[in-house]
Amino acid sequence: MTRDVAVLGAGALGATVAFDLAFAGEDADGEDVSVTLFEAGSVADGSTGRAAGVCYNAFAEDVDAELGARAIERFRTFDEVGEFEFHESPYVWLAREGDDDREHAIREQLPRMQQHGVTAVRMERDEFAERFPSVRSDDVAVAAVAGAAGYTTPASYARTLAVLAKRQGADLRQQTPASVDTDPLAVNGEAFDDVVVATGAHTKQVLADAGYSIAMKPYRVQAATYATEYDGPMVYDATDGFYFRPHADGLLVGNGTEEREADPDDYDEDANDGFAESLQARASERTAAIEDARITDAWAGLCTATPDRDPLVGALDDGLYVGTGFQGHGFMRAPAIGESLAEQVLGEADGIEPFDPTRFTGDEEFDVVEGMLVDDR
Ligand SMILES: Cc1cc2nc3c(=O)[nH]c(=O)nc-3n(C[C@H](O)[C@H](O)[C@H](O)COP(=O)(O)OP(=O)(O)OC[C@H]3O[C@@H](n4cnc5c(N)ncnc54)[C@H](O)[C@@H]3O)c2cc1C
Structure with missing residues (x-):
């Protein structure tokens, strides 16, 4: 049988x-x-x-932390199998001065993550500036860094x-x-x-x-790539709600979430007009590497909500x-x-x-x- x-x-x-x-x-x-x-x-x-390929295990809930850790372990196992490559890269997430709610959330999550075996540390501004000079730090209230992280295509x-x-x-x-x-x-x-x-x-x-x-409802999100030189970590700016990671062109930056249901058979696969330009202006506040960079691509895809x-x-x-x-x-x-x-x-x-x-x-x-x-x- x-x-x-x-x-x-x-x-x-x-x-x-x-x-x-x-x-x-x-x-x-x-x-x-x-x-x-x-x-x-x-x-x-x-x-x-159409995904950005940012991967990490920095989750505070036990089930998420366990799945995140197992996934990173498997990405590492599959590295260099066939065309697949997993690029190790720290994942940094931060809240800006004045964003008290997110600053508090980051400070509160770290011990819970650590309890669940996640290797993540908190960094105050000075330490952050020293460790990651290619990321702007003078407005950072608190940052956290996860080591079990990386990106891929x-x-x-x-x-x-x-x-x-x-x-x-x-x-x-x-x-x-x-x-x-x-x-x-x-x-x-x-x-x-x-x-x-x-x-x-x-x-x-x-x-x-x-x-x-x-x-479940599908919804549209967007990302773009830029030609530049960037040798820093993957970053999620929780206060402004965008992320970026190193990319073959230089940088991949994403956000542009539309919080409404999209039709998977009839949605716009191109980024909105001006999306890549406005994201570039916002991300320039976090890394100078993107300031004068040329836009190489911009697109949209679907995520799914519950x-x-x-x-x-x-x-x-x-x-x-x-x-x-x-x-x-x-x-x-x-x-x-x-x-x-x-x-x-x-x-x-x-x-x-x-x-x-x-x-x-x-x-x-x-x-x-x-x-x-x-x-x-
Ligand atoms: C711009 C963007 C950035 C993102 N960045 C990240 C990120 O950095 N990290 C992260 O974790 N996630 C990210 N995501 C989310 C991620 O893309 C999805 O969560 C993930 O790819 C879902 O994988 P899946 O296999 O469930 O679905 P899919 O990749 O959508 O696969 C479903 C497949 O089913 C096929 N299909 C559809 N209908 C049928 C049918 N009737 N019969 C047979 N096949 C069918 C489709 O062609 C498709 O290939 C991002 C998404 C977008 C759009």
């Missing part, structure tokens, strides 16, 4: 699930597992291909994991939009024992077509699993969340309890709120 598992969506999450299922080879009962990975376009065509991760899954026997079907039928469970009319829906911003639609309602800003990961029904709602932090957690989801499918683990997708009915009214900000992390 073989257990046939379909994974829908070859972004960072789906590619990880397919990889872990294919490498496990059998489930908890010793039954052989056969994996089919369906992708509507090409691998990483969705949000993964997200598409290279998904492509590498999909290739590894394929080499391990998974059937990768690109240019194959998939739809799910239940009773009996099937994808595009083909019977499967288990189906994992990891179709990113399309997950709500794919599940609605199968008769399931989930509490009512409590925690993801929806796990079983929706017998044999039907979902993974979505990552609030802008889905790439950095995909190696760990995908691994956990694969273990749940195989019957080896119960899943991540706080992320249980059935905690919502799917009919909840909620506003899109940018996720996992410093105030609530």
Whole structure:
């Protein structure tokens, strides 16, 4: 007997699930597992291909810290496998003078992070200035630095994991939009024992077509790259709400979140007019490296929100699993969340309890709120 598992969506999450299922080879009962990975376009065509690739484990909640740490561990393991490269880089987050709420949040989170094994330290202004001279520090009230952090090109991760899954026997079907039928469970009319829906911003639609309602809304975010020389850390300026990281061109800067539901089949993939210019002016207040830099690219993509800003990961029904709602932090957690989801499918683990997708009915009214900000992390 073989257990046939379909994974829908070859972004960072789906590619990880397919990889872990294919490498496990059998489930908890010793039954052989056969994996089919369906992708509507090409691998990483969705949000993964548009993500900034900032990765860290600096979370104050125990479940987030554990998943963040496991994900960094796996990124490091996959470094230089195929085209994937993980660049180690400290992650700094800071609050400016006068922003008392965020300053307090950072000071309060640090001990909780440390309790959960996160290697993160607080830095007062002078120490920060000395350690990171390429980042402006004279207006900084408090900063924190996480060491288990780095950046990558997200598409290279998904492509590498999909290739590894394929080499391990998974059937990768690109240019194959998939739809799910239940009773009996099937994808595009083909019977499967288990189906994992990891179709990113399309997950709500794919599940609605199968008769399931989930509490998730896609929303649009933006990023841009600039040609410059920058040798500093990754930075999140919590007071102004933007981040940047080193990039092959020089710097990648992001924010531009639109806190309203977007249509995954009809949203503007280009950045708004003037977005890259205004972000450049704001980021110039944090590093002089960007001041006169040339804009090399600017784009938009979709993130997914939930009512409590925690993801929806796990079983929706017998044999039907979902993974979505990552609030802008889905790439950095995909190696760990995908691994956990694969273990749940195989019957080896119960899943991540706080992320249980059935905690919502799917009919909840909620506003899109940018996720996992410093105030609530
Ligand atoms: C500008 C920007 C910056 C970001 N920066 C970061 C960051 O620095 N760090 C971080 O952690 N996160 C970041 N994110 C969020 C991150 O991109 C997502 O959380 C993550 O990529 C989600 O991965 P996924 O595999 O769940 O979804 P996706 O990558 O969207 O993958 C879903 C896949 O499913 C496919 N699909 C859709 N419908 C179907 C169907 N019917 N059948 C088959 N396949 C289908 C799509 O083509 C797609 O390839 C950013 C997002 C954006 C837009």
